[in-house]
Amino acid sequence: MLQLQQLTLGFEPTRHLIQDVQATTTAGDCIALFGLNGTGKSTLLRTIAALQLPQSGHVLLNGTDVNAIGAKQRASQIAMVLTDRIEADYLNVRDAIALGRIPFLDWTASLKQEDNRIISEVIAKLSLQPFEQRFIQSLSDGERQRVMIGRALAQEAGLILMDEPTAFLDYRNKEAIFRLMKQIAEDMRKVVLISTHDLEYALQHCNRFWIIQQQQFFDTRDPAEARKILMAV
Amino acid sequence: MHKPRHYITLLAFGFAAIIVLLLQLVLGSVHVPMATVWDTLSGANTDPVFNEIILNGRLPSAIASLLAGAALSISGLHMQILFRNPIAGPYVLGISAGANLGVACLLMLSGFISANSILYTLFANEWSISIAAALGAAVVFSLIISTAFRIRNVVSLLIIGLMLGSAIGALVELMEAFASKDELRAYVLWTFASFRQVTMSQVYVMGFIFAIGLALSLYLIKPLQAMLAGEQYAITMGINVARTRRMVVICTALLAGSITAFCGPVAFVGLAVPHICRMIFRTSDTKLLTIACLTLGALICATCSLIATLPGSERALPLNVITSLLGAPYVVWLIYSRSKTM
Numbered sequence: 001m002l003q004l005q006q007l008t009l010g011f012e013p014t015r016h017l018i019q020d021v022q023a024t025t026t027a028g029d030c031i032a033l034f035g036l037n038g039t040g041k042s043t044l045l046r047t048i049a050a051l052q053l054p055q056s057g058h059v060l061l062n063g064t065d066v067n068a069i070g071a072k073q074r075a076s077q078i079a080m081v082l083t084d085r086i087e088a089d090y091l092n093v094r095d096a097i098a099l100g101r102i103p104f105l106d107w108t109a110s111l112k113q114e115d116n117r118i119i120s121e122v123i124a125k126l127s128l129q130p131f132e133q134r135f136i137q138s139l140s141d142g143e144r145q146r147v148m149i150g151r152a153l154a155q156e157a158g159l160i161l162m163d164e165p166t167a168f169l170d171y172r173n174k175e176a177i178f179r180l181m182k183q184i185a186e187d188m189r190k191v192v193l194i195s196t197h198d199l200e201y202a203l204q205h206c207n208r209f210w211i212i213q214q215q216q217f218f219d220t221r222d223p224a225e226a227r228k229i230l231m232a233v
Numbered sequence: 234m235h236k237p238r239h240y241i242t243l244l245a246f247g248f249a250a251i252i253v254l255l256l257q258l259v260l261g262s263v264h265v266p267m268a269t270v271w272d273t274l275s276g277a278n279t280d281p282v283f284n285e286i287i288l289n290g291r292l293p294s295a296i297a298s299l300l301a302g303a304a305l306s307i308s309g310l311h312m313q314i315l316f317r318n319p320i321a322g323p324y325v326l327g328i329s330a331g332a333n334l335g336v337a338c339l340l341m342l343s344g345f346i347s348a349n350s351i352l353y354t355l356f357a358n359e360w361s362i363s364i365a366a367a368l369g370a371a372v373v374f375s376l377i378i379s380t381a382f383r384i385r386n387v388v389s390l391l392i393i394g395l396m397l398g399s400a401i402g403a404l405v406e407l408m409e410a411f412a413s414k415d416e417l418r419a420y421v422l423w424t425f426a427s428f429r430q431v432t433m434s435q436v437y438v439m440g441f442i443f444a445i446g447l448a449l450s451l452y453l454i455k456p457l458q459a460m461l462a463g464e465q466y467a468i469t470m471g472i473n474v475a476r477t478r479r480m481v482v483i484c485t486a487l488l489a490g491s492i493t494a495f496c497g498p499v500a501f502v503g504l505a506v507p508h509i510c511r512m513i514f515r516t517s518d519t520k521l522l523t524i525a526c527l528t529l530g531a532l533i534c535a536t537c538s539l540i541a542t543l544p545g546s547e548r549a550l551p552l553n554v555i556t557s558l559l560g561a562p563y564v565v566w567l568i569y570s571r572s573k574t575m
Contacts, residue, residue, distance in 0.1 A: 049469060051465070051468060051469070070471075071468075071471040071472075071473065072471040073471075074471065075469060075470050075471035078469070079469065080465075080466070080469040082463070082465050082466060082469075084462075084463045084465055084466065086461065086462050086463065086466075087317060088314075088317075088461040088462075088517045089319065089508075089511055089517060090511045090512075090514075090515050090516050090517045091461060091517040092516075095516070095517065095518065096462075099458070099459065099461065099462050099466070099470070100470075102455065102458065102459045102470045102471070102472070103470050103471040105455060106455075107451075107452060107454065107455050108451075108454060108455070108520060109454050109455040109458045109519065109520055110520070151462070151466075155470070
């Protein structure tokens with residue numbers, strides 16, 4: 001469903017971060033994206049999400065270039081979990097997850113029965129029922145991250161992009177998030193792409209590994225091979 | 234999800250605002266019985282004194298107080314969401330500072346304008362102060378807006394607003410140093426904000442601009458709800474963030490700009506009411522908060538205006554004395570309670 005075709009990324013015409021990235025994903029892929037800071041992990045995620053343009057090449061989603069589809073249609077196909085924290089006062093867990101339904105709502109932003117059903121399902125899937133009415137500012141970092149994953153799930157997109165979702169979490173929560181994302185990819189037949197520095201958890205739980213190293217792009221399903229590539233430098 | 238108690242509370246606010254509107258017509262330095270007010274409004278009363286007091290005096294100022302409260306509160310809500318900052322208000326983009334400068338120029342530099350010039354004709358009528366305030370606000374507002382979205386750091390933006398405010402304050406003080414006693418007095422009175430001088434024809438203009446601003450606010454409900462999660466999230470949810478920012482800015486210029494031009498810089502209402510609404514409804518739902526700001530903002534501002542008229546007394550208090558006395562302790566408490574939860 002997601003195809004990267006001869007993708008070249010970078011900020012200046014002559015300075016490339018990575019060149020000629022070729023990859024095709026299949027439903028159920030839980031992909032860990034590795035690379036040192038500044039190698040282009042976030043740039044790749046942002047390019048896939050059409051938040052920025054590639055220098056050359058294409059990102060195809062179900063056969064169509066992501067930059068050729070409308071913003072609303074794109075929102076129904078790609079959901080993101082960013083490092084940004086939501087700081088809104090009096091925003092409870094249910095309402096935060098409901099934000100994921102925004103692409104599908106009319107101008108009054110009123111939730112329909114179908115939207116409420118989807119939100120309840122997400123809450124149940126992530127076992128967030130006990131927190132449903134709690135304000136997100138009262139949650140721990142791990143609980144907050146689960147809520148943000150819930151918001152992305154409520155968007156019902158086939159592709160979920162996550163930018164370092166475990167960066168501020170303790171080891172127990174890191175493990176839990178990777179386990180959850182693998183389960184989501186497998187059970188819901190989604191593609192999950194996670195940029196991360198948490199090698200051990202990712203190698204243990206993800207089923208595919210993309211590595212950006214020395215301006216080269218590696219794609220493997222073998223954790224041992226991924227480890228070898230990572231240790232080669 | 235909206236609950237029945239939300240609708241009941243909103244209705245109660247709206248009903249209370251109408252009661253306060255009526256009280257503003259009845260109470261004042263001269264007590265006018267309710268029956269006479271009603272006769273005057275329906276055209277049955279022929280007493281020119283009551284007609285003058287009610288139709289040309291109290292009615293426009295009462296309606297202005299409702300419009301001001303609603304407009305500033307909605308505008309404050311927009312600014313707090315856009316800047317993701319709880320202490321942002323309708324005047325964060327320089328409208329109040331600019332209006333101050335415009336009015337100070339008019340009142341304290343008018344001595345330099347020849348009585349025969351076109352400028353004098355333009356500025357020597359009931360609209361003069363409003364025009365000067367609107368022009369001043371437009372200039373400073375444009376100045377801040379042109380830098381606002383180049384600087385993504387909100388704190389820097391607030392500091393720029395503060396610095397510009399200080400610079401303008403210094404300019405105004407410079408003018409004050411050379412102003413006559415009467416000029417100074419006229420300017421200081423304007424900074425207190427008031428609804429008493431608003432005429433019926435000005436209310437029509439305010440009402441018209443308010444209606445456009447309100448329609449825009451309703452259109453902004455969905456994009457602003459998405460912006461609660463931050464601009465990046467809003468983009469990934471299909472929202473055109475750049476267009477939303479532009480529309481919020483236009484909406485603020487219309488809502489806060491028109492009120493400030495006609496009534497002066499009304500303090501604290503725009504900052505405090507959105508917070509009071511969030512606390513009462515315990516929600517961040519933009520639709521519910523927009524309607525709550527509309528009704529509770531109108532109610533609070535009208536009540537402050539009623540208290541400021543000191544019913545039964547010949548004297549009246551400056552409006553900002555009331556809004557600040559109620560608003561300032563509230564803002565202090567707000568900062569205090571937030572620091573405890575952080």
